[in-house]
Structure formats: structure tokens, C-alpha cells
Amino acid sequence: MSDVSSTTKNAASGIVxxxxxxxxxxxxxxxxxxGNKMPAAENIRIxxxxxxxxxxxxxxxxxxxxLWGEGGSEQRKGMVVRIKPMRHLVYQDDMFEQQFKLMQLMRDSGHVRVAEPLWFDSDPELLGAPFFIxxxxxxxxxxxxPPYSQEGWLVDTPPAQRRKLxxxxxxxxxxxxxxxxxxxxxxxxxxEFSENFDQEVDRWRRYLDWVDPDGQAALLRKGFDRLLAARPDNRPEGLVWGDARLGNMMIGDDHKVAVVMDWEQPSLGGALHDLGWWLCSDRTQTETRGIPTLDGMxxxxxxxxxxxxxxxKSAADxxxxxxxxxxxxxxxxxxMVALRDMPMAPGHVPGRQLAAYLDR
Structure with a gap:
């Protein structure tokens, strides 16, 4: 089994x-x-x-x-191994095998570009946890x-190419x-839920209890209650990607999406959850930081x-x-504050941003 250490020892390297x-x-x-997955391969090197x-x-x-030899020629393939987290969990729901299956579904559908899922191994013996490649x-x-609308390659991209992206x-x-x-x-x-929409709502009710077991985030809990009381009329069926944002898309040299990534918290909770997350994420990269939207976006x-x-599908509500x-x-x-073992920023009150948005 591989030696594993805490991320806190690697923070300076940029590894998180x-x-x-x-x-x-x-x-x-x-x-x-x-070697067991590719029996025709010889002299496999990583x-x-x-x-x-x-x-x-x-x-x-x-x-x-x-790298390996096969049929008298040298073969090479870029791969990624993704290992199930066993501690320092960001999410309480274990959706590890489901994300692999969802990637398979998305790829097979022909609608969404994802990296090809190759193999899944549920046995923790080799790496200390299940993994997939x-x-x-x-x-x-x-x-x-830093925000992609402020600095980096996207800022340097011509507006016409940004529009294409x-x-x-x-x-x-x-x-x-x-x-x-x-x-x-x-x-x-x-x-048990009367409709799939309630699965996503219940997941985040449980998540709030998980991150705030003592009920200290009173303002955030009040905001959640206000959201439930204002349940939207438009609740279209649909899959939830879970972390729907530009930063979870790999962009190719042709300024198009090469793959959609990070499917670790999917659900059947409804189509508009992803659009809402996308819009909110985009706003945090621009408007809330006082950064103008880049031309073409x-x-x-x-x-x-x-x-x-x-x-x-309608985007009403x-x-x-x-x-x-x-x-x-x-x-x-x-x-994330708890995982980094850091105190909450001075003056930060969980739920204040939500309350301000709801009181607009």
C-alpha cells in the first residue's frame, strides 16, 4: 500500500x-x-x-x-487515477462509484464530452481506498x-474566441x-421523496446539519427556511452535475470544451440546480468582486x-x-474552513450573503 500523508504538509507546493x-x-x-487490465501489454512503465x-x-x-510495448510497437496513453477520499471529506454523501457510472452514461449518451472512464476498482487493498482510472x-x-476574469489565459484570449468558448x-x-x-x-x-426535486433539498438539509451540528449558523438556517417556504413552481426534471461552473471544464486549443469534469456530487434533483449554480459561480468571479465581465463572455x-x-426547458424561477x-x-x-483548520474570517457570518440576496 502506498504511503499517504496529510495535505497540510504539502500546502506550500500548491497541492490541495x-x-x-x-x-x-x-x-x-x-x-x-x-498489467492485469491489459494482458497484451509488455513492460508497462508509469x-x-x-x-x-x-x-x-x-x-x-x-x-x-x-508506456508499454504491444504487437511490436511502443504505446503511450495519458491517464488519471482518482481515489476515493477516506478522511478530510468535503461532502458527507459517498457518491464515488456513482460518479464513475455517470461519466460512463454521459460519454455513452453522445451529448456531453467527458474523459473516457477506463476502469473501476472497489478493492481498497492496492491504494488504501477504491479508485478509478x-x-x-x-x-x-x-x-x-485568482479570478479568471481578472488575470490568466482567459483575459489574454481575444473576445471572438471567448465568445466561442x-x-x-x-x-x-x-x-x-x-x-x-x-x-x-x-x-x-x-x-423516500414525492419528487426528485426533494432529493437535492434533503441532501443540503443534511449537509447543513453535518457542517453545523450545534446550530451555530443561525442566519444561514433562517435563510434555508426562507428558501423552503418559497418553493419554486418550476421544478423541471433533470440531472444535477453538482459543481456546474466554467472552472470544471477543460478547454481545448480550439476554444471549445474538451471535457466536463468533477462529477462527485450528482443527483436527480432537477435541471435548474446546475443553471443556478453556474450563474451564482459566475457572479462570484465578476460582480461580487467588482470585476467586469470579459468581452465575449x-x-x-x-x-x-x-x-x-x-x-x-424553462428557466422560470x-x-x-x-x-x-x-x-x-x-x-x-x-x-472548507474546518478542513483547513482555520478560524472564520473576522466579521464573516454564515448566511449573511444569502440574506442580502433574499432581501433584495
Missing amino acids: APEVRDLDVLAESLAGWL VNLSYPLGAGMSHETILFDA MEKVAGRVAVSY WTDAVTQLAAIQKVPVADAGFLNLPG GSRDETIALWSEVSG IDWYEAFAMFKMECLGIR
């Missing part, structure tokens, strides 16, 4: 994974394991192992290249820190809703219109879903 292990030991382990920097807090994710895809990511990104977001809910029954969450209204056109996304983000903020 929940665990960090000896990559030389991992290379040897993966080479032997791949090289170029690395953690993606500045991302990956929820899962340990390691990039690598596999998928293909490695080349591209760039619009990072959140934005259009394809929102189209891919909407294309998720072309995959039938009936094909994803494996995403059902524990409990669509406005809120344009995003809603394009998403509705491609998905074929989207304000409620944006507010619910803000509630989720504030819950996650509590958890």
Missing part, C-alpha cells in the same frame, strides 16, 4: 488533495495493476506522475502517462483563484439535460436564454435556484 502519497510507490503499484496544482480538495487525483485530456482550465460551455452545460433521468436511477439518494440573460434553447446555490456555497464555506 485530501491525501498525498509517495508517487514512486504509486507508479510501481499502478504498473502491476495495469511516468510523469503529478498532482494537479491548486485544485482537487475533494478527491486525490493524480495524472500520469502509461480515466483518460487524461489536454487543455486549459479557467481557475477561480462561452457558447460551447453553456451548450455543454445544457446538454446534460438531454440525458434521460430514467437512465440514471443509480443516483437516487437515501430516503455572455451576460446572465444570454446564458439563461442559450441554456433554455439548448436544453428545451431561476432566482430561487441561484439563491439555493448561494446557500450551498455558504455551507461549503463552513466545511
